[in-house]
Amino acid sequence: MRASRLVQVLLLLQTRGQLTAPELASELQVSVRTVYRDLEALSAAGVPVYSEPGRAGGARLVDGYRTRLTGLTTDEADAVLLAGLPGPAADLGLGTVLAAAQLKMLAALPPELRGRARRVAERFHLDAPGWFRQPEDTPALAAIADALWSDHQLDVSYQRSDQVVARRVDPLGLVMKAGTWYLVARQGADIRSYRVSRIVSADPRPERFERPGDFDLAAHWAASMDDFARSMLRLRARCRIRTSAYRLLRIALDPAAATEAIASAGPEDADGWVEMTIPTESYDVLAGAILRMGENAEVLDPPELRARLAATTAAMAARYR
Incomplete structure (x- = not known):
């Protein structure tokens, strides 16, 4: 166990240059005292590691030292x-x-x-885009990536629904979601996401910017996706669902909506039905999902959604009669 940790210390110092004892302890999930003992063990084994005192100090390897150890399992x-x-x-x-x-x-x-x-x-072969989708045209992606690597500001022209808008942004990261590229960038005090295929042009500026020290791209993206899902599911409908049809419910609904709906389910009645509140982005979308579940679902409220489903199913019955 300790030998593996010593290898980790060596590779961390080799890849990052200089780290304080608390930083190493956090990476390795050990105490600071253990880090000091590990550094002493590396030095005793002939590894040229030394410590610089002071606020800007830390442990580092002698310049030019590289280990050939890969440690790959x-x-x-x-x-x-x-x-x-x-x-x-x-x-x-x-x-x-x-x-x-x-x-x-x-x-x-x-x-x-x-x-x-x-x-x-x-x-094994990994294919990121979804089915029946052509790759999106992203002519600005290379320029965005260049600015991202060098921390230069970007002037972008972005196609919105009916107009092209100009923005000056600090590019913080690129994310591929289901085969689609998104630019995560700071505009003023806000951090926003832009679909790269809608960026008409991207011109790097000579000015550089300082990345926020506490910005975590993966954590930001996960949080923004959760916020987006919650903002889309702004309407609610009270329904009865057969418990035996939960699999159909998960197929018919968006995953976030299905999870919230099942969590809201009440006790099962004698006939195997439960009441639950289903979130949705629109009643048109939910009507389609309920129809996919056939006789395993019933809308109780709101009345306008019940009336819409009654009219639709009556028209279907008349057509197939």
Whole structure:
């Protein structure tokens, strides 16, 4: 266990340059005292690690020192090979870089891991976009990526529903969601998301900006997706659902709506039905979902949704009579 941790300390210092003892302790989830003992053990083993005192100090390796130790386990090698999506990498202008990096990694692996890597490539392929969707045209993506790497501001023209608007933004990250690229950027005090296919032009500016030190792209994206889902599901309908039809409910509804609806379910009655409140973005959408469930669902409220379903089902019955 300690040998593995010493390798982690070495690789962290090699990749990040300098870290304080509390930072290392946080990364390794150990005490600061343990970090000091590990640094002493590395030094005793001949690793040129030293500490700089003061507020700006920390542990670091002698300049130019590089270890040849990779420490890759079988599972870690598999994960690295599966992580590189050639499509997104090509979009960002990194397709050849990714291919070269994978070749170098394969060459550095021992024979047993190299053979396993080939088996991974033969057995797994990751295809991010959804079914029946053509890749979106993203002519501004390369310029956005360049500005993102160098922390330069961007002047973007963005196509909204009926007009093109101009924005000056600080690009903070690019996210691919279901095959669609989004730019996460700061405009003034707000952090917003822009669909890259709607960015007509993106012109990097000479001015650089300072990234917020506490910004976490993955955490921000997860929170914004939750907020978006909640904002879309602004209407509610009270319904009766057969408990045996929960699988159909999950198929018919958006995942966030299905989760909230099932959580609101009351006790099951003697006939196997429960009442629940179903959130929806519109009653048109919910009417379609209820129709997909057939006789396993009934709307109780609001009256206008009941009337709409009654009229629809009556028309269907008359057509098939």
